[in-house]
Amino acid sequence: MLHCGQKSTEVALDFCLSLPHPRAMTKDNKVIAANAAFYAAFSTGDFAEMERMWADDDAISCIHPGWPAIVGRATVIGSWRDILQNPERPQIACAEPQAIVDGDSARVLCIEIVDGTALAAANHFRRVGDGWRLVHHQSSPIAQIVEQAEEDSPSHRIH
Amino acid sequence: MLHCGQKSTEVALDFCLSLPHPRAMTKDNKVIAANAAFYAAFSTGDFAEMERMWADDDAISCIHPGWPAIVGRATVIGSWRDILQNPERPQIACAEPQAIVDGDSARVLCIEIVDGTALAAANHFRRVGDGWRLVHHQSSPIAQIVEQAEEDSPSHRIH
Numbered sequence: 300m301l302h303c304g305q306k307s308t309e310v311a312l313d314f315c316l317s318l319p320h321p322r323a324m325t326k327d328n329k330v331i332a333a334n335a336a337f338y339a340a341f342s343t344g345d346f347a348e349m350e351r352m353w354a355d356d357d358a359i360s361c362i363h364p365g366w367p368a369i370v371g372r373a374t375v376i377g378s379w380r381d382i383l384q385n386p387e388r389p390q391i392a393c394a395e396p397q398a399i400v401d402g403d404s405a406r407v408l409c410i411e412i413v414d415g416t417a418l419a420a421a422n423h424f425r426r427v428g429d430g431w432r433l434v435h436h437q438s439s440p441i442a443q444i445v446e447q448a449e450e451d452s453p454s455h456r457i458h
Numbered sequence: 459m460l461h462c463g464q465k466s467t468e469v470a471l472d473f474c475l476s477l478p479h480p481r482a483m484t485k486d487n488k489v490i491a492a493n494a495a496f497y498a499a500f501s502t503g504d505f506a507e508m509e510r511m512w513a514d515d516d517a518i519s520c521i522h523p524g525w526p527a528i529v530g531r532a533t534v535i536g537s538w539r540d541i542l543q544n545p546e547r548p549q550i551a552c553a554e555p556q557a558i559v560d561g562d563s564a565r566v567l568c569i570e571i572v573d574g575t576a577l578a579a580a581n582h583f584r585r586v587g588d589g590w591r592l593v594h595h596q597s598s599p600i601a602q603i604v605e606q607a608e609e610d611s612p613s614h615r616i617h
Contacts, residue, residue, distance in 0.1 A: 366578065397529065439597070
């Protein structure tokens, strides 16, 4: 049984909007910027931008918090349409983004703050032209056991 | 606040060990086989095999259930060493693996059954020679709201 909880962290909602100037961008900055644009689209409810952020084929997938995987453009984009159309969707902020660029693939690991709850997220990108497009998003709750485990042995990890 | 729970599913523990013959493997089967080898290494506690499964550089990362991301070979491999050395680690089975091959990257989406609890997992691979090596693993609890939401509107998704 997993023990899921919450961890409060105060993060400015515009954390991901503080981007470096495009001309100064390294390859890592570009994927960090793509990641920021994803969260900005969520925050502003910009479905057209959200749709544009994702690779334009069926090799895309998403695991929303608490949900099984969904696969394919219609299903994934449809899920984001539903989410962005929901006026009661939570505020979300991205903190501590860390880019790993690996050839034509990249991922950004970050903490999502959703209504005061911390989630561990990974956004996976494919290089498309001069930019990056999402191919997979997954976000998982960070459990309260993190705090407890700091005093415990690493062997107590669930898996 | 996320509502995390469990979903019981009976799955044979050797689900992932029923591999097609190597000579009959398509590119998808090869990554499905790599994914199965990952879970087999977990089940048997074979740390050498687990270590071999991962790409041999620092561009690897992992988000264990309930945990924030960890990055880099020493940290990621170290976490698996701790887990496999724990004689009380849970049994884990992989169900419904689905491969998405995208050039030199691939991911396998599957359901992990950990002590009767269903997790949504994504295992991301990089092509290395004729095979595949893990670069990222993430596993998230599937919440009880899945059952509730089947009768609800998709707009009730958390995100």
